[in-house]
Amino acid sequence: MGQVELMNISKSYDKQKNVLNEINLSIEEGEFFVLVGPSGSGKSTLLRMIAGLEDITAGTLKISDQVVNHLPPKDRNLSMVFQNYALYPHLTVEQNILFGLRAKKVQKEEQQLRLTETAAMLGLSSLLKRKPKELSGGQRQRVALARSIVSHSPLCLMDEPLSNLDAKLRANMRVEIRRLQKKLGLTMVYVTHDQVEAMTMGDRIMVLNDGKIQQVGKPITLYNEPANVFVASFIGSPKMNMGKANFSSDMKQLVIEHEPHIDIDPATVSKRLKEASITIGIRAEHIFPGTPDNTTHHVEVVNVEHLGNETTIAFEIASDLWTAKWPGQWAINVGDNVPVSITGEYLCFFDTESGDLIRPAMAGKSQEVIAI
């Protein structure tokens, strides 16, 4: 029994095509659950349906084991942080934070108690008399958080709360929100289009595309065993390198669109792999710098990014641009011919037609475990 349960939830506007299709989901108590997907995937709509701001076209929504389809937002005992914070511009920070408590006619002493507690928690104590326009983006964000925390609702919904902040502040707030959630034991449903946010914050992630669930799972699972091509290319930065591939006639090699051949152990090729038309994928960090022993291919570099702690190299494979990510600093220039190692045990195999995963990489996962 989860705290939030969605059963066959669908949404359509004006009886047109479904924006959300038969969503089944259970969110546990105290869990940090992230809904991630590209814009237009329906993630915000789903969140607004949980909040009660949008009607549910079909299906059942349960919060704390109660069907709430018919309840207005205020009776669902939840709080929400909006993308643009939705602060009242004419009220001070204090009035903004207390708005909901006053509306619910909470006792004056209780209001003050919660206000001081929340303000102290978020470092807003010195800003209580200011108006929102006198605050910086990060401070506004904190006020929005405070407004949601002060309600003491067990369930908190967040709709892309960090997208208006600059990169540095965003990284800070990520940690802060995560800490707050753990400390208060909130159940959090967090919507974002940023896969980094999803990976770093979520206990579990749901990837949504075109109104359909692509995969639900732990961040690491999504990274290592993406359920389909969409999840594989959406999760991870740089995105997973992909290409259509065929087995050579002797089953010992894999040919990526005619050009590069990758050696493969015939024993690991299952029957299903042989029959399907396949797309292979390999993470950028699994294309290794070639040493005299392990070099499998030579590639011509078309772009280099020196990040200091790592170097990413882009090169052409068949018609696609692939990237390799190597730790450390490498003196490589555009146009160089570089030896690399691409081996079969790091490849993920997908069905080209359905896009579904056939077999995840065999070596990648074990390496991750060692890395931890």
Add this chain to the structure above:
Amino acid sequence: MSMNSVAIRSHESMELIFEQAKKRQRMKSWIKGMLFLLPSIVLFGVFLFYPLLRTIYLSFFLTDASGETTVFVGWQNYMNIFTSPIFLQSMKSTFLFVLYTVPITVFISLFLAIIANEKLKGTGFFRTIFSSSMGISVAAASVFWLYLFNPTMGVLNRILEFFGMDAIGWLTNPDWALLAVSVTTIWMNIGFTFLILLGGLQSIDSYLYESADIDGAGYFYKLRRITIPMLSPTLFFVVTVTIINAFQTFGQIDILTQGGPQNETNLIVYSIYREAFVNYQFGSASAQAVVLFILILLMTALQFKFGERKVHYQ
């Protein structure tokens, strides 16, 4: 040594050249700006600034019937109007008229705008209806109301008769005339104020209401704590414009009452008109016009001083 001084001199002359180039650029952009402004400067000059100055000038003279100045009388025109019972009556009527029309107009249109802003079926129809009086000319609206107010065949008196009450001389009874004109004016102004207020309501961010919904705020709490404060700049604008409009009312007076009965509806602009084009007293008419101008200026300044404090600009 000499090398150095040459360098310094050339440095100074460079500065000078830069300065001149900047000056030339500033001049150029000033001329360009003026060219763009020229059409409105000419129009404003001919139809606004010149008449304004001419009015002030005329207010210190006696004139003949064609408006030519004859005798310089200084402040005499002003002293005359402030001792004239007719002018004082018209001042009183004007203030009463403002008092009757402005609050009611704003209140009714605010109410209509709030109900027309609800997301219900058919609000588009009502929005059109509520704003339609904006599209009717003052003359047409006045004639329309003239029929409603007609003592024998007018609908209003018919209704009174139906309930067994005596007919009222809406436009001929001194107790009722100003009220009747006020009702007409309110009806005419509602279209404009409604439209502006509706626009103001629609520009309020819907997130604010959604957030309040989640916080558990009721309808009237939202109205009081969000809608009214967020609408305050629009309300302020509407009040200012309606007050100015009320001070300048002319058309409906001319058609409905011609200032009668017993000068009860002789509002200040109508009084100016009569003084100038019926009595041919251009001097004292100009003096009245100047007084009206100062009055409106003062009222607006006062509003900005006291009203704007309560306005929340975003």
